[in-house]
Amino acid sequence: STNKKRVKVFVRFRPTPNFSHDNISFDKDGKVISIHARKNVTADVVNNQMLNWSFKVDGILHNASQDQVYDTVVSDMTLNTLEGFNNTLLAYGQTGAGKTFSITGATENYKHRGIIPRAIAHVFRSVEERTDHAVQIQISYFEIYNETMFDLLATLPESESAATYDNKLTIVEGDDGSVCIKGLSVHQANNEGEALNLLFEGETNRAIASHALNKNSSRSHCIFTIHVKSKSRTESNAKYIHSKLNLVDLAGSERIGKTGSDGLIKKEAMYINKSLTFLEQTVIALADKGRDHIPFRQTKLTHALKDSIGGKCCTTMIANVYGEAAQLEETVSTLRFALRMMRIPVQPAITEQYDPWLLVHELEKEIAHLKQELEMNNTLANRAQISYDALSENQLADINKQVRLYLQGKTTEIDVRNLRQINAVFDQFRGVITEMEQDIKEGFKSKFVLLDKSDSDAILALQKAGLPLDEDGNYLGSSDGPHPTSPKRRSGKKSRAGGSPTQRAPTSPSLPAHGEHTKGIKSGVAQSQVAQTDGAESTKKDESSISGDALLDEKNQSRPSTPPPRPVAFENFKKEQGAEIHRILNENKSHLQSKKQIVHNLAHAVNATKHMIDGTRLALERKQNERYEQGERGDTVIDEEEFQLITQLKNLKQTYRHDYDELRNVKSEIEYCQKLVKQCTQRLVMEFDNWYNESYMQGHGGNTLNWSIPKPGSQHPPRLQLTNLPLGSEDEQDKFQRLQERMVEDQEEMSFQNARMRVQRRKVNEHAMNQPQPGRR
Numbered sequence: 001s002t003n004k005k006r007v008k009v010f011v012r013f014r015p016t017p018n019f020s021h022d023n024i025s026f027d028k029d030g031k032v033i034s035i036h037a038r039k040n041v042t043a044d045v046v047n048n049q050m051l052n053w054s055f056k057v058d059g060i061l062h063n064a065s066q067d068q069v070y071d072t073v074v075s076d077m078t079l080n081t082l083e084g085f086n087n088t089l090l091a092y093g094q095t096g097a098g099k100t101f102s103i104t105g106a107t108e109n110y111k112h113r114g115i116i117p118r119a120i121a122h123v124f125r126s127v128e129e130r131t132d133h134a135v136q137i138q139i140s141y142f143e144i145y146n147e148t149m150f151d152l153l154a155t156l157p158e159s160e161s162a163a164t165y166d167n168k169l170t171i172v173e174g175d176d177g178s179v180c181i182k183g184l185s186v187h188q189a190n191n192e193g194e195a196l197n198l199l200f201e202g203e204t205n206r207a208i209a210s211h212a213l214n215k216n217s218s219r220s221h222c223i224f225t226i227h228v229k230s231k232s233r234t235e236s237n238a239k240y241i242h243s244k245l246n247l248v249d250l251a252g253s254e255r256i257g258k259t260g261s262d263g264l265i266k267k268e269a270m271y272i273n274k275s276l277t278f279l280e281q282t283v284i285a286l287a288d289k290g291r292d293h294i295p296f297r298q299t300k301l302t303h304a305l306k307d308s309i310g311g312k313c314c315t316t317m318i319a320n321v322y323g324e325a326a327q328l329e330e331t332v333s334t335l336r337f338a339l340r341m342m343r344i345p346v347q348p349a350i351t352e353q354y355d356p357w358l359l360v361h362e363l364e365k366e367i368a369h370l371k372q373e374l375e376m377n378n379t380l381a382n383r384a385q386i387s388y389d390a391l392s393e394n395q396l397a398d399i400n401k402q403v404r405l406y407l408q409g410k411t412t413e414i415d416v417r418n419l420r421q422i423n424a425v426f427d428q429f430r431g432v433i434t435e436m437e438q439d440i441k442e443g444f445k446s447k448f449v450l451l452d453k454s455d456s457d458a459i460l461a462l463q464k465a466g467l468p469l470d471e472d473g474n475y476l477g478s479s480d481g482p483h484p485t486s487p488k489r490r491s492g493k494k495s496r497a498g499g500s501p502t503q504r505a506p507t508s509p510s511l512p513a514h515g516e517h518t519k520g521i522k523s524g525v526a527q528s529q530v531a532q533t534d535g536a537e538s539t540k541k542d543e544s545s546i547s548g549d550a551l552l553d554e555k556n557q558s559r560p561s562t563p564p565p566r567p568v569a570f571e572n573f574k575k576e577q578g579a580e581i582h583r584i585l586n587e588n589k590s591h592l593q594s595k596k597q598i599v600h601n602l603a604h605a606v607n608a609t610k611h612m613i614d615g616t617r618l619a620l621e622r623k624q625n626e627r628y629e630q631g632e633r634g635d636t637v638i639d640e641e642e643f644q645l646i647t648q649l650k651n652l653k654q655t656y657r658h659d660y661d662e663l664r665n666v667k668s669e670i671e672y673c674q675k676l677v678k679q680c681t682q683r684l685v686m687e688f689d690n691w692y693n694e695s696y697m698q699g700h701g702g703n704t705l706n707w708s709i710p711k712p713g714s715q716h717p718p719r720l721q722l723t724n725l726p727l728g729s730e731d732e733q734d735k736f737q738r739l740q741e742r743m744v745e746d747q748e749e750m751s752f753q754n755a756r757m758r759v760q761r762r763k764v765n766e767h768a769m770n771q772p773q774p775g776r777r
């Protein structure tokens with residue numbers, strides 16, 4: 001078997017009638033060559049010392065036909081190559097010993113054809129038999145002459161490089177230790193004939209070049225390679241094996257000095273010696289297990305054969321020798337080399353490869369198949385036509401649109417039919433969110449000056465400039481000008497900015513006289529005897545929403561020029577200037593509350609009375625029916641029990657009527673009282689606003705909140721003269737409404753206020769129509 005763990009060697013003797021039986025003998029197993037020689041067998045040696053050598057090889061080919069040589073040495077190698085192993089056959093020996101005859105054979109004689117044409121025939125025969133594999137056969141053929149490589153098939157039109165014989169080839173090593181000859185043409189051979197054509201083409205080129213360069217063909221190394229690419233037909237994958245059979249015809253191994261005399265021959269001999277010497281060194285190194293450096297690169301031959309001698313490559317050598325006594329020294333030399341070759345270890349291994357293109361092709365086929373499956377499933381499940389292709393720009397844009405609509409709450413569903421779309425939806429979500437984050441950031445940047453919390457200097461500077469800051473030191477005004485923030489935004493937040501409202505006395509000319517209002521409210525309270533359940537909640541809420549828990553920072557009380565935040569000021573206003581109306585408001589509220597309790601109790605009592613009335617009436621009816629059934633005629637006689645029932649019913653009805661009336665009264669009182677509470681709240685807010693604006697806003701460039709304060713000598717347009725009147729113009733009305741919107745959170749309260757406003761506006765307009773002309777005032 002070729003799978004032994006070392007290089008194998010067969011010795012082939014060139015047939016000769018002058019075989020030296022005296023000097024050469026074989027053992028009966030045909031594996032041991034014994035050489036017996038006297039030192040005087042060669043002319044230049046004088047003494048008569050007897051020398052004996054014994055060479056044990058893998059086989060002796062003596063008078064062996066080409067047929068026998070192929071069967072003995074090469075047949076297994078060919079089959080082994082088709083299995084996926086690399087194989088190399090080297091023909092080594094002195095010139096004329098039969099290397100070319102063994103490797104190529106006598107091309108003119110079919111019977112004498114050599115190993116190459118036989119291997120070609122064997123390969124194609126075997127490929128035909130291996131129906132379970134798709135096998136591709138390729139051929140390359142090159143020659144190394146004087147340390148230069150020549151492509152012997154470069155002249156063929158299909159050679160990619162369109163190179164000539166002179167085109168130089170280079171050796172490239174792969175990461176896996178493989179060797180590739182760059183520039184070498186590799187030719188597809190679909191059958192034995194095509195492969196043989198390649199062989200003859202190479203032989204012809206070799207002969208022409210030999211003639212042109214005046215070189216001796218025996219001075220070059222020739223490497224004919226059969227490349228096998230094999231892929232299983234049964235396994236559906238991209239795995240394939242790539243193996244090769246190298247058939248190497250080495251140059252003559254004879255030593256320099258024995259051959260020619262002229263320069264060219266000397267040069268050739270030198271190169272040959274060099275390459276074969278290095279081949280020998282390489283072989284010695286390969287055989288030595290302790291050596292990790294193998295001098296492959298020293299010559300083209302060993303470099304080109306780096307992955308073809310030993311290692312994973314099954315290597316066999318035919319040592320071609322003469323049997324004549326005259327060539328005994330060279331024969332011994334060749335056999336010595338053969339023994340060194342036999343010490344080279346071999347670990348044959350198949351290297352499986354994956355064809356990336358084939359892999360892509362396989363996967364594409366698989367995808368197409370799966371798509372078909374999906375379509376079939378969809379058809380069976382009665383689903384509409386669904387595309388599984390990558391999403392187009394338009395489809396992505398549509399998903400983006402849907403995602404935006406979803407985020408805006410304008411749609412509750414996003415149309416998704418397959419996994420690809422789900423992924424796209426998530427992608428779009430991420431995109432939109434990133435965009436939004438960016439927008440928010442930009443928005444903050446354009447609207448606010450963001451300060452570092454720890455930067456106390458900057459915060460102090462802003463406070464001095466009268467700019468409101470929150471507890472974290474963030475500037476709270478918008479970029480279009482500093483103004484106090486609305487209570488809504490500031491509710492529940494402590495403030496460091498702002499002075500105490502007590503620093504300035506309210507001197508609002510538009511502030512209505514307290515007494516008048518108090519009187520009205522008080523009389524309302526005095527009148528109120530009735531209450532009602534609903535509506536109380538909103539009143540409660542109003543108060544809390546406008547009060548907040550804002551506190552004053554004592555440190556800043558000494559800075560009256562800075563307006564306090566409205567919630568803070570409002571809290572103080574309620575304790576001081578607005579204390580009376582605030583007290584009335586609270587009085588009304590607690591009155592409202594107690595009336596609601598009365599309504600609750602009354603309603604309960606009324607229901608209970610009604611129940612008792614019904615029961616009494618039923619008992620009385622029963623009593624009367626009894627009396628009729630007894631068939632009484634004439635005067636009606638009422639017994640004690642019936643009399644009591646009648647009296648009871650009369651009293652109950654009286655109680656019921658009384659309670660019912662009172663309930664109705666209390667309910668209307670509640671209704672009225674509720675309106676009072678709202679009015680008080682509104683008044684409180686309005687008076688606060690007047691006071692606040694007058695106290696703090698005059699020096700701040702007149703924004704929306706100075707609606708009721710005309711500035712003496714100002715250049716305001718005439719219509720602003722109307723601001724003398726409370727709620728005087730459309731403009732001021734709007735401002736008031738905005739103020740209300742900020743102060744009042746409850747929606748019900750808002751609609752109430754709006755309705756009230758409309759009525760009041762109409763009244764003011766009517767009043768203005770009846771007033772004398774402004775000029776006359």
Ligand SMILES: Nc1ncnc2c1ncn2[C@@H]1O[C@H](COP(=O)(O)OP(=O)(O)OP(=O)(O)O)[C@@H](O)[C@H]1O
Nearest residue numbers: 014015094095096097098099100101217218251252
């Ligand atoms: N086994 C053989 N049977 C018949 N003829 C042979 C045999 N071996 C060699 N010859 C003949 O001997 C001659 C020289 O052989 P061949 O050319 O094969 O030698 P070689 O070793 O290749 O020499 P070189 O190193 O010059 O290439 C050829 O004419 C060839 O036909």
